[in-house]
Amino acid sequence: MRNVERFRDRYAVSGDPALLAAEFDALGTDYSANGYTTPLQAEEIGDWLALGEEDLLLDVGAGCGWPGLYLAKRHGCAVISLEPVPEGMPALRARASVDGCGEQAWPVVADAVAIPLRPKSVDAIVHADVLC
Ligand SMILES: C[S@@+](CC[C@H](N)C(=O)[O-])C[C@H]1O[C@@H](n2cnc3c(N)ncnc32)[C@H](O)[C@@H]1O
Numbered sequence: 001m002r003n004v005e006r007f008r009d010r011y012a013v014s015g016d017p018a019l020l021a022a023e024f025d026a027l028g029t030d031y032s033a034n035g036y037t038t039p040l041q042a043e044e045i046g047d048w049l050a051l052g053e054e055d056l057l058l059d060v061g062a063g064c065g066w067p068g069l070y071l072a073k074r075h076g077c078a079v080i081s082l083e084p085v086p087e088g089m090p091a092l093r094a095r096a097s098v099d100g101c102g103e104q105a106w107p108v109v110a111d112a113v114a115i116p117l118r119p120k121s122v123d124a125i126v127h128a129d130v131l132c
Pocket residue numbers: 004007032033034035036037060061062063064065066067082083084085110111112113127128129130132
């Protein structure tokens with residue numbers, strides 16, 4: 001799976017309380033983020049996309065769910081969190097549950113090279129720190 005292999009070890013420890021505490025100190029959020037996108041930047045993206053409760057958002061390279069889950073909670077939209085590395089999925093599901101967004105959050109383990117969705121089946125797409 002090419003360069004994404006390096007994320008396996010990182011996501012295997014996601015959800016660790018010490019990591020979440022450090023993230024909260026640094027960013028003010030604890031979504032097991034694995035990049036540089038701040039909550040303020042995520043909020044700007046969500047506002048710019050004008051996400052609403054009827055929308056389906058696709059978060060490409062979602063890692064453990066950042067920022068798609070945050071946007072789903074903030075805007076009430078549904079989110080497909082697409083990520084080829086499965087090790088982050090337990091943390092993603094746990095976070096969605098904590099946020100009360102479990103019904104709105106659909107994790108999909110897949111590579112964006114071949115997104116397993118029909119054309120025009122989502123309303124908006126985000127990616128955070130994926131093209132790095
Ligand atoms: C720096 S991490 C950012 C994760 C998350 N968006 C965040 O901000 O916490 C980049 C992510 O992109 C994913 N990624 C890399 N290549 C990808 C591809 N071809 N399709 C989907 N995701 C990919 C990696 O597996 C990794 O989880």
